[in-house]
Amino acid sequence: MLSYRPGETVAHGLDPRAKLGFQAGFAVAALAAGSLRWLAAIYALAAVALAAARLSPVTVARDYRVVLAVLGVAPLLAGVALGPPWFRVDPALRSLFAVSRVPPVLAVSGAYVRTTPVRDTRAALQRTIPGRAGQLLGVGVGMVFRFFPLVVEDLRTARAALWARAGQRRPPWVQARVLAVRGLNRTMVRADRLTLALRARCFAWNPTLPALRYRARDYLVTAVGLALALAPVAAAAWRTLPAVSAVGRFIPIG
Template structure:
């Protein structure tokens, strides 16, 4: 799973609100244009976004390796038939386009996560959503971004510990049960520790957040977001 990576790319210099606007516009356009020509245009936009974030497509796909099997499996299942010809391309076409559309949207999200610090994401959310709802949503976004990679690391260590004890020789169902149980136990333990730490530090609903300011570099990005919104809505 992607995490923030410090850098000097064009995307790193952007205001997080303009990047969120591009994400939203891209998602709207992707939902509206599911044809091959539309997805071809969105592919070019996605490639430009990854280039601006200095994120190699192979690295981004590696971050999504847990999602890719599901995206590939959907058109395969839809196209499979119980008799000759055993696979229908016509039935698999729409799910394949939907899976590819989902992949493009997630790749754009990877570029955002890799170029935006958690504190800036929280600040952007709280400025876009005023009042207590924005503070609650911003806190939730910060906690998810900070702890998702930690929980994934716990699962990886549980799997490695099971393999060190010859757990890889057990049936698949037993391996899944052992890793899931260990991962859930660690997640619950970390949740209790996090709750205690938040109370000990007197968690503030209105912390001092980093200042955000739109600059000249955000102008073409906001123009791109408006173009994507307009294209999607029309």
């Protein structure tokens, strides 16, 4: 799957806060797409983001293949009818247009994941979200990264042990209960150890964060993200302007 790789690309050099802002703005603009021209512009911008991260669209498509396959079924589901003509084209096309907004959003978020180390995301969270909530979220995200592989391994070991005793012949809810209980037990033991370790190391509200620096290019990327987020509103206003002026022309005022 897509994960961070060190590099020297333009995207690697950007501040994580600028990249997060761009991602959010891009998603808003992509999901607001209402015309093929707008959609084409979104795909072109996604291509620029991928180029900035030197990430191949084929790699992104391969990593999100399950997602794309599931999305591919949506237009078929939308078009199927329970009576003649059995398949209606209009709803299927509407669904096809809706799901075609998704790949560029996935591509841009893939570029973020590929070019941003978790400690930078953590620092971005702690610097962006004010107060203690930001501190806990930042530290917590770093810890989830560390504990996730261990807990997955705990569960897989429990499942392997269950199946080694012919557990797969038992009803699924019994298997689920056994796995959930084993997972919980291990989780609680790990939580107790983590509590002790945090207390022993004087876990404090004062963080030691990696340095982040907002440079001119970061402001530019942030501005593009903001413009993208506002683009749907601006487009809607642009569409209503002629109507307003027509009202002014045909309805005498005063």
